[in-house]
Amino acid sequence: MAVEKVTIFPCGGIGDPVSSVTRLAGYILAEDLLPGRVELVSIPPVITGVPEELERVQAYPVIALDGCGHRCGSNALNLVGLRPAARLFTPRVRSETKNAIGRRRPFPEVSGQKLAKDLAERAAVIARHMLEDPEYRFERQVARPNPEGLHDESLDIEEALGYEEVDVGCFHCAGMCPFKLEKDPELRRQLEEEVKEYEELDGFEC
Amino acid sequence: MGATVARLATYVVAEELIPEKTLISCAPAFLRGVEEDVLMVVKSPSFALDGCEWSCGTNLLYLAGITPAVRFLLPEYAEAQGFDLSGGSRRFPSGVTKDFSRLVAERVAEIAGGMMERGSPYAFQRPELKKQPDKWFRSAPNMEGLMEFVRIEPGIYRPTSMPLLPEEVSGGG
Numbered sequence: 001m002a003v004e005k006v007t008i009f010p011c012g013g014i015g016d017p018v019s020s021v022t023r024l025a026g027y028i029l030a031e032d033l034l035p036g037r038v039e040l041v042s043i044p045p046v047i048t049g050v051p052e053e054l055e056r057v058q059a060y061p062v063i064a065l066d067g068c069g070h071r072c073g074s075n076a077l078n079l080v081g082l083r084p085a086a087r088l089f090t091p092r093v094r095s096e097t098k099n100a101i102g103r104r105r106p107f108p109e110v111s112g113q114k115l116a117k118d119l120a121e122r123a124a125v126i127a128r129h130m131l132e133d134p135e136y137r138f139e140r141q142v143a144r145p146n147p148e149g150l151h152d153e154s155l156d157i158e159e160a161l162g163y164e165e166v167d168v169g170c171f172h173c174a175g176m177c178p179f180k181l182e183k184d185p186e187l188r189r190q191l192e193e194e195v196k197e198y199e200e201l202d203g204f205e206c
Numbered sequence: 207m208g209a210t211v212a213r214l215a216t217y218v219v220a221e222e223l224i225p226e227k228t229l230i231s232c233a234p235a236f237l238r239g240v241e242e243d244v245l246m247v248v249k250s251p252s253f254a255l256d257g258c259e260w261s262c263g264t265n266l267l268y269l270a271g272i273t274p275a276v277r278f279l280l281p282e283y284a285e286a287q288g289f290d291l292s293g294g295s296r297r298f299p300s301g302v303t304k305d306f307s308r309l310v311a312e313r314v315a316e317i318a319g320g321m322m323e324r325g326s327p328y329a330f331q332r333p334e335l336k337k338q339p340d341k342w343f344r345s346a347p348n349m350e351g352l353m354e355f356v357r358i359e360p361g362i363y364r365p366t367s368m369p370l371l372p373e374e375v376s377g378g379g
Contacts, residue, residue, distance in 0.1 A: 013232045014213055015243070027297045042209065043234045044262030048269070049343030072234030079237060080342075106217050106299045145339035151239040151270070202300035 208257025283361025
């Protein structure tokens with residue numbers, strides 16, 4: 001049976017400009033593409049145990065959105081003993097779409113906004129499959145502290161979670177139900193026509 | 207919304223107000239163990255900008271055995287400064303989100319400037335990083351029962367175990 005909701009879990013960084021791209025991808029997915037069906041959850045409240053946020057990542061499949069080679073989104077889930085239902089890896093998506101991350105951190109430049117759309121499109125395809133395919137299976141997960149990898153970057157998180165790349169930048173995690181990736185031209189049209197790109201925001205140059 | 211203000215304020219401090227003397231530690235990278243993100247909070251006093259009462263910024267440091275030098279509770283600070291954040295955007299750096307983040311940044315820079323001023327009495331002792339997974343998932347609003355604070359002004363707190371801020375010593379602020 002399909003699931004009621006899906007959770008998107010962007011990397012949540014602050015120092016690297018790519019974190020603004022993944023965050024924007026989360027907003028596009030949760031606010032523009034699949035409002036009410038995708039919940040945006042950030043890393044800190046999951047680790048500290050804010051009840052509502054913790055409930056979301058246990059009750060619904062999580063799409064982790066790693067921004068850079070540190071793979072912090074995946075690591076954070078692993079730290080609480082949860083497995084992502086899918087994972088997007090921004091450097092791989094970028095290598096295909098060629099949209100640059102950019103340099104600005106408060107809000108991405110237009111190229112970064114395009115990259116955010118690329119990520120959101122892939123996440124939406126995956127999420128819709130989970131939400132709509134009656135054959136998709138998900139069992140509630142139970143969070144528990146898993147200090148493996150805490151303050152220790154030597155942990156190979158790809159191996160720990162058993163990731164397998166099923167399409168460029170889209171990874172399946174071992175032990176989770178496989179997902180399908182059927183591209184939808186309507187989704188691309190919606191992103192291009194309805195999700196505005198900004199060159200300037202309230203006097204702030206993007 | 208508070209999280210967006212915290213993020214934007216951080217950029218204003220680090221990129222405009224105190225460039226090269228401010229380091230931004232990324233919470234997920236800190237948890238991951240990215241060396242620079244860990245060293246920053248061990249070697250220098252930290253400002254935690256908490257976007258809501260759940261205080262994840264302060265709590266993440268606490269879980270690693272680190273106490274921030276100063277904690278901002280942004281909704282309380284906003285109210286005290288006459289900002290209504292309810293209509294702000296969490297997605298875009300605009301409107302009240304942008305305006306309030308600048309005010310927060312200016313206050314952070316003021317306190318930090320006092321700490322770094324030549325001849326400042328502020329003394330920072332390096333904490334030791336700890337792994338304490340037994341303390342996870344015990345979140346309490348405003349760190350109740352976990353950390354005690356002195357209120358410097360509405361929305362700005364100093365943990366009682368941390369050194370007095372220069373403006374407390376001089377009676378200003």
